[in-house]
Amino acid sequence: KKIVEISKSEDFIGKIFFVENYDITLAKYLVQGVDVWLNNPTRPLEASGTSGEKAILNGVLNLSVLDGWWAEGYVKGAGWALKEERTYDNQEFQDALDAITIYNLLEDEIVPAFYDQDKKGVPDLWVDMIKKNIAEIVPNFTMRRMIEDYNNKFYKPQIKRTKELESNGFKIAKEIVKWKSKVLEKWDSITILGAEYPDSNVRPLVLGEKITVKLKLDLDGLAPEDIGVEILFGRKRPDDTEELLYVFSLKLEEVDGSIALYKREIPATMSGVYDFTFRVYPKNKLLPHRMDFPKVKWI
Template sequence: MALTKPPLKDIAYFSMEIMLETHIPTYAGGLGVLAGDILRSCADMTVQAVGVSLIYNGHIFSQHILPDGSQTFHEVEWRKMDQLTKLTDRVTLTIRHEDVHVGVWRYDIVGLDGHVVPVYLLDTALPENSPWGQEISANLYADKGDLRLAQEIVLGIGGVKMLRKLGYTDIKTYHMNEGHCAFVPLALLEEHEYKDDQVRPLCTFTTHTPIPEGHDSFDYAFAHDIGEKYIPWHIKEIASKEKLHMTKLAMNLSKYSNAVSQKHAKVSSHIFPGFSISAIDNGVHHRTWLHPHLQDVYEQCVPGFLKDPGKFKKVAETVADDLLWNAHMHAKRELMSYVNTHVTDNAFDENVLTLALARRPVAYKRPLLLYHNVQKLLEVGEGKIQIIQCGKSFPYDQYSQDIVRQVVQLANQLKGKIRIVYLENYSPRVARFLVAGADIWLNAPMQPLEASGTSGMKAAINGVLNFSVPDGWWLEGYRMEPEAGFKIGEEISGLDAKFDNDLDSQALYSELGNVIIPMFYQDRVKWIHRMKRAIALGAYFNTHRCVREYTKQAWERQA
């Protein structure tokens, strides 16, 4: 039942995915993790916000990697009742010419001082819906076009209607986290006599996608067939003449649009000429990603740090070298223990320089660049480095499975020379081991296709040094603190994707062999100095700062 007088909420934050907990399958990757971090900072900062997303009821798979690198997948049972609260409220939509009933679940994000940000998760797996209607909320990012568009209608139209049903009538700003949410302003148009100039002051938009093909668009005939009731007469004026382009729709009906790094803003403006796209750099929720032992050490050095991540710089200036190193080794031993439960021999060693690569196994992230020249890698790293790689592949994604197979085969090939392991079932839980216990965080995507790269920020606040191409957040982070890590090659000059695996791998091997390995083994004082410079980056790359910037530049902005 809806609250008779719900707390006033200034911000409604819409996202197709939100990472609430590791074992609640409402996220796929960085977009959802970032959304969860933003809302956790809202809770810590007592921002009056509410989150809106979908709950997914389909198949959840566990990944098992066999000795030859092939994989099997096992379905994992997940019960919503274990972690969410089922509400009785319902709204009804018309999608594909049939009634689709939408239920809702609630999850509360509780801040450091007890402030609650509720997240409402929409659900079509109701017995009163047809089998097709129930399937809408089965799987995140449905690959069937009708279900994908239906999901976006449920999120945008259904999300606004559900907020009204729950009693939230005075929300000041509706924030769309990616184009999947672009039906939100169409729901608001219905409430405001279809006047764009009345809806635009209510909406803000964030894009995370630097690839044109990554932005959803639908043929108009198809869109009318699926969601005719919610498509206004002037849709081609606000969503492009050619197709229902979700990102263009969102930007045309928003008072403010932003990308998630300075470079990404330039790339987005290049993709969408004529639109005003600003930049609000991503960050991470420090309490979520900082190792508990390091939290204690930092708080001991700078009381109040947990409430104010702006004090990361003071932490870096205050923490003693031996205290920081001992805390890092504590986290590294935990990582080694976890890794060694996944290897049958040639155990990983806490005294060896440890590189972590943890990204989705997709082409533009170049998960195999480190192995581009195996002979050169051996010349540089034999007996001196060990590599932990992970990134979950899925049952029907042959490309990602091939990547995993190649890494496992390389691990077998290089056994006794360089330890390599590919961890199964990468998740936020596994990420917490890696971002705290590795020595180097390696990231080598094609430029300029790294919109941000928040995993590197998580590593930095734990004192782990980034080793990355100058793109996304690291382009700015390296300029702010050039001793906070290392870079691979130079920034490309243009805004279209370019890569040269030969050139970039040469730069990688050169920096690894000539700078990183000697410093790690021969100059601990200099290494710890760099760890502190990495930690200092957390003063800027945190979601508390993001929320302040969103509040000032976007949410409270006058249209």
């Protein structure tokens, strides 16, 4: 509503158009009649941006934030991109920066490439970009690619997995059920006996220094190999940890009865102040992936 009102002001009359009842029929006309598809969503709120996908199939060059489909599709020399990372937390500041970036791209790269023509009136650079767009981006956004992905990533692995579970009278399936039952019975009994990690609030980490982290658990009947332990590094902000930076797996260091010590030495790849947290999860080589048994204990 606010944008509609602004579009009626003197500065914007004739410059903003709203297309009602937008559908594939209208899209056909749009993607055939445009040279640059500009899309500048607010990061990271772009659901996909499928109109831009339709545009590339018609040789249209995209200028967009690296969000939605363009984060996957962008190829240098076959369109233009605004970086995915935000520079400012303040949205007004970020919008102003994006606007300046877009204008600079238009003035310094896009417009010159479009109007720089040879003696026959052909913009060679522009045509080269269209060819690169069709050759290197388009094949990744076709129905064939989608079907191949479903087949190779889901259907074939699931067929293989089903055969494995059914073989030898469902031997593997029975082992998994037995193991999951044991873990579920003992999961809430896992006790944290101690955790060691650097307090970067006292002293910021220095680039290259070795950090030793440890976690001691009482597994109460579970085997040490039934458990995976990780430490997560986050970027420190005034009130919260907003960005996950690194995840490292800890290795089993020693076992004393039901007590297991996990340890890892990690080189600091960035200086500064971090937040740390451990997570413990069930681990078994028979599981196809971790989310097959979505239990986790945060420390």
